[in-house]
Amino acid sequence: MNERKIVIPGETIVKGKEFLPGEGTEKRGDEIVALRYGLAEEYNNLAKVIPLSGVYQPRRGNIIIGKVEELTFNGWVIDIGTAERAFLPLTEVPRYVDKNGLHEVIDVGEMAVAKIWGINARGIDLSIKSRGLGKIDEGLLFKINPNKVPRVIGKEGSMIKLIKDETGCNITVGQNGWIWIKGEKIENELYAKRAIIFVTEKSFMSGLTEELKKWFTENKK
Amino acid sequence: METPELTGNRMKKYLEGGKRFDGRGVEEYREMIIETGVSANAEGSARVKLGKTEVLVGIKMGVGEPYPDSQDKGNLMVTAELLPLSSSRYENGPPKFPAIELGRVTDRIIRESKFIELNKLVIKEGEKVWTVFVDIYSINDDGNLLDAAGIGAIAALKTAKIPKYDEKEGKVLFGEWTTKNIPLSKETPISITLHKIGNRFVVDPTLEEEDIAETRLTIGRTKDNISSMQKGNPQPISIEDLHKAIDLSEKMYTEVFKRIEKVVK
Numbered sequence: 001m002n003e004r005k006i007v008i009p010g011e012t013i014v015k016g017k018e019f020l021p022g023e024g025t026e027k028r029g030d031e032i033v034a035l036r037y038g039l040a041e042e043y044n045n046l047a048k049v050i051p052l053s054g055v056y057q058p059r060r061g062n063i064i065i066g067k068v069e070e071l072t073f074n075g076w077v078i079d080i081g082t083a084e085r086a087f088l089p090l091t092e093v094p095r096y097v098d099k100n101g102l103h104e105v106i107d108v109g110e111m112a113v114a115k116i117w118g119i120n121a122r123g124i125d126l127s128i129k130s131r132g133l134g135k136i137d138e139g140l141l142f143k144i145n146p147n148k149v150p151r152v153i154g155k156e157g158s159m160i161k162l163i164k165d166e167t168g169c170n171i172t173v174g175q176n177g178w179i180w181i182k183g184e185k186i187e188n189e190l191y192a193k194r195a196i197i198f199v200t201e202k203s204f205m206s207g208l209t210e211e212l213k214k215w216f217t218e219n220k221k
Numbered sequence: 222m223e224t225p226e227l228t229g230n231r232m233k234k235y236l237e238g239g240k241r242f243d244g245r246g247v248e249e250y251r252e253m254i255i256e257t258g259v260s261a262n263a264e265g266s267a268r269v270k271l272g273k274t275e276v277l278v279g280i281k282m283g284v285g286e287p288y289p290d291s292q293d294k295g296n297l298m299v300t301a302e303l304l305p306l307s308s309s310r311y312e313n314g315p316p317k318f319p320a321i322e323l324g325r326v327t328d329r330i331i332r333e334s335k336f337i338e339l340n341k342l343v344i345k346e347g348e349k350v351w352t353v354f355v356d357i358y359s360i361n362d363d364g365n366l367l368d369a370a371g372i373g374a375i376a377a378l379k380t381a382k383i384p385k386y387d388e389k390e391g392k393v394l395f396g397e398w399t400t401k402n403i404p405l406s407k408e409t410p411i412s413i414t415l416h417k418i419g420n421r422f423v424v425d426p427t428l429e430e431e432d433i434a435e436t437r438l439t440i441g442r443t444k445d446n447i448s449s450m451q452k453g454n455p456q457p458i459s460i461e462d463l464h465k466a467i468d469l470s471e472k473m474y475t476e477v478f479k480r481i482e483k484v485v486k
Binding site: 111140189 | 230231234
């Protein structure tokens with residue numbers, strides 16, 4: 001099976017003892033059954049489903065963008081669109097922070113880029129100890145469907161690189177669907193936003209990078 | 222999740238140049254599509270689309286007793302429901318503040334402008350009168366549900382037919398209609414909602430714009446008269462701004478009225 005097909009939960013993807021269940025699937029007798037709505041793919045006898053809808057599933061190492069919900073005595077509670085609450089502890093901030101001055105670093109309602117460094121029973125732990133992470137000072141922020149993030153980034157970042165080159169903006173894509181664009185002019189930021197929305201709307205197409213190149217020549221400012 | 226403050230700052234800055242994120246001018250509506258007669262069972266119905274915003278309005282009529290304080294008048298009931306399918310912000314359950322407000326604001330626009338001639342909907346004074354039910358459902362919320370609902374209610378009322386009524390049995394024969402329309406006044410009221418973002422008023426905001434707007438003012442008006450008003454959001458509105466808003470609403474009225482008239486003759 002080379003072509004991807006759309007499956008719904010409970011639908012049989014492939015039949016046969018030689019197949020193994022991958023992400024978003026389950027083995028029921030001889031059959032590999034989809035557990036999520038999405039595109040079914042089978043490669044090297046491994047069947048999996050690339051989900052098209054649903055909430056963001058946090059993974060260790062993901063870069064995400066979230067909104068600060070609450071300050072506690074030892075860190076920040078951040079909403080990243082998951083069922084569990086994400087926590088950024090004081091110790092994961094790369095500079096000295098006064099215990100009463102948490103709001104000076106990131107205040108409630110502000111947005112920040114962070115990395116997931118652990119998921120456990122208590123919730124999700126975040127860190128801003130790498131380059132490019134931390135509070136967002138200015139720019140344009142909007143949310144897309146988190147399942148479409150891989151398409152926006154493209155193979156080895158080809159899609160996002162194309163958008164960055166064409167619009168001249170800095171773009172950070174959070175795995176949870178939030179996107180942060182910062183450019184010199186608001187026009188450029190909106191241009192980049194339109195390009196990203198184009199990608200999300202056409203996410204089912206193959207050869208989308210070529211399609212986007214065409215879009216850029218057609219929609220040149 | 223709500224629109225972040227940073228995006229709001231960008232929007233305000235861009236708006237200073239008179240431009241909006243989707244390329245519209247401040248006094249420009251999104252593409253407006255009005256369809257009538259979308260429901261086979263309702264007395265009248267309309268579907269209104271404003272860009273991605275979509276609202277369904279249905280009219281049903283029944284016979285009931287008049288209220289004690291208006292024995293010689295028919296009844297009007299407007300209810301709104303914000304369906305969970307229309308936005309991730311709405312959930313199932315009893316109506317919350319936004320849904321109640323949407324219903325009541327639309328109710329007031331129709332009632333206070335005396336659009337429906339309720340005194341002509343009396344079957345027997347003090348005993349039996351027609352009740353007009355206006356039901357509003359949101360199909361998709363991308364901002365400005367207030368105006369979409371107002372336009373939908375007017376379009377649906379204008380095309381509604383009164384059902385047949387069996388006087389002997391005292392029963393309404395649902396599914397059979399007379400050729401009579403609901404008695405309406407000549408002047409059509411329309412709801413014009415203005416949002417103040419930064420120091421400018423915009424019409425027909427998207428959800429993003431609604432999120433960052435400081436003040437909201439809904440004006441229910443006919444060509445020459447203002448019959449109702451509703452102010453929303455916490456920020457106050459100054460007297461000069463109010464005058465500006467009223468002038469703007471007059472301008473917008475002619476524009477929106479033209480589009481409604483095209484669909485409903």
